[in-house]
Amino acid sequence: MICLGIESTAHTFGVGVIDKKKHILANIRKMYVTESGGIIPIAAAKQHEQHADALIKQALADAKLKIQDIDLIAFSQGPGLGPCLRVGMNTAKELHNNYSIPCIGVNHCIAHLEIAKALTKAKDPVLLYTSGANTQVIAFESGKYRVFGETLDNGVGNFIDGIARYLGLGFPGGPKIEEIAKKGKKYIELPYVVKGMDVSFGGLQTNIKHKIDKQEFKIEDLMFSMQETVFAMLLEVAERALFHCEKKELVIGGGVACNKRLQEMCEEMCRENKFRFYCPNRPFLIDNGVMIAWLGINMATKNAKLNEFSIHPYERTDDVDVYWAR
Ligand code: ATP
Ligand code: FE2
Numbered sequence: 001m002i003c004l005g006i007e008s009t010a011h012t013f014g015v016g017v018i019d020k021k022k023h024i025l026a027n028i029r030k031m032y033v034t035e036s037g038g039i040i041p042i043a044a045a046k047q048h049e050q051h052a053d054a055l056i057k058q059a060l061a062d063a064k065l066k067i068q069d070i071d072l073i074a075f076s077q078g079p080g081l082g083p084c085l086r087v088g089m090n091t092a093k094e095l096h097n098n099y100s101i102p103c104i105g106v107n108h109c110i111a112h113l114e115i116a117k118a119l120t121k122a123k124d125p126v127l128l129y130t131s132g133a134n135t136q137v138i139a140f141e142s143g144k145y146r147v148f149g150e151t152l153d154n155g156v157g158n159f160i161d162g163i164a165r166y167l168g169l170g171f172p173g174g175p176k177i178e179e180i181a182k183k184g185k186k187y188i189e190l191p192y193v194v195k196g197m198d199v200s201f202g203g204l205q206t207n208i209k210h211k212i213d214k215q216e217f218k219i220e221d222l223m224f225s226m227q228e229t230v231f232a233m234l235l236e237v238a239e240r241a242l243f244h245c246e247k248k249e250l251v252i253g254g255g256v257a258c259n260k261r262l263q264e265m266c267e268e269m270c271r272e273n274k275f276r277f278y279c280p281n282r283p284f285l286i287d288n289g290v291m292i293a294w295l296g297i298n299m300a301t302k303n304a305k306l307n308e309f310s311i312h313p314y315e316r317t318d319d320v321d322v323y324w325a326r
Contacts, residue, residue: 001020001071001072001297001300001301002017002018002019002020002025002063002065002069002070002071002072003017003018003019003070003071003072003073003074003293003294003296003297003300004016004017004056004059004060004070004072004073004074004095004289004293005017005018005073005075005106005289005290005291005292005293005295005296006052006073006074006075006088006091006092006289007029007076007108007287007288007289007292008048008076008080008084008085008087008088009076009078009079009080009081009084009085009088009108009133009287010039010041010044010080010081010084010132010133011031011032011033011039011084011132011171011172011287012029012030012031012032012286012287012288013029013030013031013047013048013051013052013055013087013088014027014029014030014287014288014289014290014292015027015028015029015055015056015058015059015289016028016059016288016290016291016292016293017059017060017063017065017070017289017290017293018290018293018294018297019297020297020301022118022119022294024290025062025063025064025065026058026059026060026062026063026289027059027283027284027288027289027290028055028058028059028062028289029055029286029287029288029289030047030048030051032044032047033171033172034170034171035170036165036168036170038161038162038165038171039081039171041081041082041083041084042083044081044084045081045083045084045086045087048084048087048088049087052087052091053091056091067095067099067101068099070095070099070101071101071102072101072102072104072293072296072297072300073092073095073101073102073103073104073296074092074103074105074106074292074293074295074296074297074299074300075088075091075092075104075105075106075292076088076105076106076107076108076111076292077089077105077107077108077310077311077312077315078107078108078311078313078314078315079107079108079109079133079134079312079313079314079315079316080108080133080311080313081313082311082313085311085313086311089105089310089311092309096307096309102300102306102307103306103307103309104296104300104304104306104307105308105309105310105311105312106292106295106296106299107295107312107315107317107320108287108292109129109134109136109138109317110145110295110322111291111292111294112127112129112131112253112254112291113127113129113145113253114291114294114295114298114325115253115280115284115288115290115291115294115295116251116252116253116280116284117251119280119281119284120251120278120279121278122249122276122278124139124140124247124249125247125250125251125278126138126139126241126245126247126249126250126251127139127250127251127252127253128235128238128250128251128252128253128257128266129252129253129254130155130156130157130234130254130255130256130257130262131155131253131254131256131287132155132157132158132161132172132255133155133157133158134150134151134155134254135150135154135155135156135157135199135234135254136149136150136151136317137150137197137234137237137238139241139245139247140322141245143322143326144318144320144322145317145318145320145322145325146318147316147318148197148237148240148241148244148245149196149197149198149199149237149238149240150198150199151198151199151200151201152195152198152199152200152202153201153202154201154202156201156230156234156256157172157254157256159204159205159230160173160174160230160256161173161174162205163177163205163223163226164176164177166209167212167219172255174255174256174258174259175258177223177226177227178227178259178260178261180219180220180223181220181223181226181227182224183220183224184218184220184221184222184224185220185221185224186217186218186221186224186225187221187224187225187228188211188217188221188222189225190204190207190225190226190229191203191204191207191229192229192232192233193233194233194237197237197241198237199233199234199237201230204226204229204230208222208226227259227261227262228261231259231262231265232265235265235266235269238250238266238269239269239273242273242275247275248274248275248276249275249276249277249278250266250269250270250275250276250277250278251277251278251279252266252279253280254285254286255287257279257285258282258285258286263279266279298324298325299324302323302324304323
């Protein structure tokens, strides 16, 4: 079975092709970026619309396949931005109408987890999922992917992007902040907000913006301290989830997981506790079509309902019936 996956939950329109034996045949994307300011959902969706056909064509060319060779099309159903999700769904629907290829809608967050499992040696891990819109600690427990901890407000990526925007750095800000933070040396005390198993970034954001306004600290030191603080918050929750669920493996996913300092801290925590740490390569950490395709294959081989064209912008990880994983 060869599946073409379409990712379009937010800023990225991604197309990936993978087969049942995990051969990755194509993985391309076009990302919506800005010089300053954040994502405008309608503008991102418009860009997706403009590039969708060309990206599908290119992915097929990369895979050396014709559209008729594709057995299944998977698309991101949610969670995400409505206008962006609709472009992905409509692209899948058009291919379904024109070529009678079966289609399946999949959950984006679970796709991050399944691809991490597929591409690493992790079998039953805790996933620290850190992206723009989402920050969750997820594990399989009693027949479901359950959320053991999450953000109470912003996703960690959106939080970092918000600070980057405040500094006039444009979108996405995460990689730029990482570079600035590398030059920081002095740790500046910042609010550390872990409430039970959840984290919150709202107060920290206000605090850092005040500090930026007052210009009393070097930006490099402030960004270094911000990363140290928020990553420690995430690690505290992930570590506790590992112990609570009695799991031994940690994987990371989502765009923020590309951050080398976060990876280093995960490694350190796992080494101390004798857990195993797995980190997929960058193209599979950030939003990508391959993870959507891979989840589509998993679901379709277990008699999923096909050809239901709907989007679920607010779908929660623990609401999904993961019959293929049981
Ligand atoms: P989701 O729909 O799963 O919430 P997303 O749409 O935010 O995901 P991702 O590609 O998973 O998309 O993540 C994008 C986020 O990752 C952005 O907030 C970006 O700033 C952040 N990011 C990317 N690289 C880095 C990095 N090196 N350090 C920190 N943050 C990063
Ligand atoms: Fe994502």
